[in-house]
Amino acid sequence: MDLGKAASTAGITHVVWIPDSSLGRWAAALERTPGLRLLRVAREGEAWALALGLYATGARPLVVMQCTGLYESGDSLRNAVLDYGAPLVGLIGVRNATTGASDSAASLAEPFLRAFHLPYRWLEPGDDFSALTAMVDEANRLRRAEIFLYPEGPA
Amino acid sequence: MSRGISIEALVDAVEAARPRPSVVVPTMSAVHPYVARGLSPWDFAYLPSSMGQAVPFALGVALGRPDLPVCALVGDGSLVMNLGCLSTATEAAARNLRIVVVRNGVYQVTGGQAVVGGEAVDLVAVARGCGLPHAWRLEDGADPVVALRALFAADGCALLDVPVTPVDDAPPARSPGPAAARFERWRRRLVGDPPEGDA
Numbered sequence: 001m002d003l004g005k006a007a008s009t010a011g012i013t014h015v016v017w018i019p020d021s022s023l024g025r026w027a028a029a030l031e032r033t034p035g036l037r038l039l040r041v042a043r044e045g046e047a048w049a050l051a052l053g054l055y056a057t058g059a060r061p062l063v064v065m066q067c068t069g070l071y072e073s074g075d076s077l078r079n080a081v082l083d084y085g086a087p088l089v090g091l092i093g094v095r096n097a098t099t100g101a102s103d104s105a106a107s108l109a110e111p112f113l114r115a116f117h118l119p120y121r122w123l124e125p126g127d128d129f130s131a132l133t134a135m136v137d138e139a140n141r142l143r144r145a146e147i148f149l150y151p152e153g154p155a
Numbered sequence: 156m157s158r159g160i161s162i163e164a165l166v167d168a169v170e171a172a173r174p175r176p177s178v179v180v181p182t183m184s185a186v187h188p189y190v191a192r193g194l195s196p197w198d199f200a201y202l203p204s205s206m207g208q209a210v211p212f213a214l215g216v217a218l219g220r221p222d223l224p225v226c227a228l229v230g231d232g233s234l235v236m237n238l239g240c241l242s243t244a245t246e247a248a249a250r251n252l253r254i255v256v257v258r259n260g261v262y263q264v265t266g267g268q269a270v271v272g273g274e275a276v277d278l279v280a281v282a283r284g285c286g287l288p289h290a291w292r293l294e295d296g297a298d299p300v301v302a303l304r305a306l307f308a309a310d311g312c313a314l315l316d317v318p319v320t321p322v323d324d325a326p327p328a329r330s331p332g333p334a335a336a337r338f339e340r341w342r343r344r345l346v347g348d349p350p351e352g353d354a
Contacts (some may be wrong), residue, residue, distance in 0.1 A: 016217070039218075039247055041211065050243070056199075058346040061215075079205035085308070085335035111244025129189035135199020 003035030006129035008114035010136035016047045017064035022152040036062035044069035052080040063090040081145040120147040159318030177224040182209040184263035185228040188234035190331045207237030217249035228254040232262045232270040245286035254314040259321040264328035282314045289313035
């Protein structure tokens with residue numbers, strides 16, 4: 001199942017993103033998915049704030065970015081999820097997670113999320129995002145913020 | 156730079172000019188005068204904030220509620236921290252988003268240190284350069300209510316840069332109550348399920 005279909009099936013209304021070389025391949029699929037709006041932002045911190053505003057109106061956004069952008073956006077994520085308690089969900093590509101290469105971008109992903117008290121789960125690498133649907137469904141049912149980590153190769 | 160108008164005069168002018176219903180999102184130094192005046196239940200004091208994120212936050216509200224004008228009051232210090240948000244706003248094409256820049260030239264809530272770039276930064280030119288359909292400055296002596304009415308009446312996303320007098324003894328920036336509870340109460344109004352007792 002492609003990323004657009006998986007998100008749409010889970011009830012996602014907006015994908016707020018900055019693409020990376022792996023997840024960016026899904027731009028066309030996201031743009032043509034009925035009922036889903038793709039929103040590009042200029043910098044990652046904007047994504048969490050924009051998603052917080054969408055959530056306030058009843059929309060169900062999914063934030064998508066690479067782990068390096070996640071680190072950049074930490075204050076905005078903290079504000080949305082910890083200050084305001086918004087149950088936002090994010091799909092984060094983890095650079096070099098599949099290569100075993102020594103890369104702080106990969107090795108910091110889990111410690112970063114633990115520091116933010118955010119639950120997370122790993123997806124399988126590849127082009128089938130069907131597992132994402134159930135994960136987003138569960139996070140929404142529990143009304144909890146959650147991050148889904150997508151293992152990537154080198155940038 | 157002009158000495159500008161007081162933040163209280165700006166808040167009064169926004170209240171006089173805004174259509175109703177509408178959403179106003181004050182942040183940082185605009186929060187205290189707004190709360191002192193009395194926030195509408197449609198409004199949200201974005202504090203605690205992630206500095207620079209008030210415009211993207213308001214953009215999300217504007218996209219989710221295209222039937223409501225949504226106006227963010229942001230400081231110049233906050234805006235220069237995240238200028239890319241103007242490109243994001245242009246691309247998202249939220250016709251109901253309004254941005255009022257509280258241009259006092261200082262980081263008011265941290266004690267009045269100078270904003271990076273100062274008067275050399277032309278935020279109206281930046282907004283136009285980022286593709287915003289409308290961007291103006293409140294000129295010296297102009298009536299802020301008239302300018303704000305024009306802002307709200309604009310056909311598409313619009314920004315008004317308002318010179319505001321910095322103050323020496325600004326009150327600390329504090330959330331007017333528990334943040335998550337305030338947010339949830341406001342969210343319920345936006346989704347059409349206002350809490351009992353809300354006007």
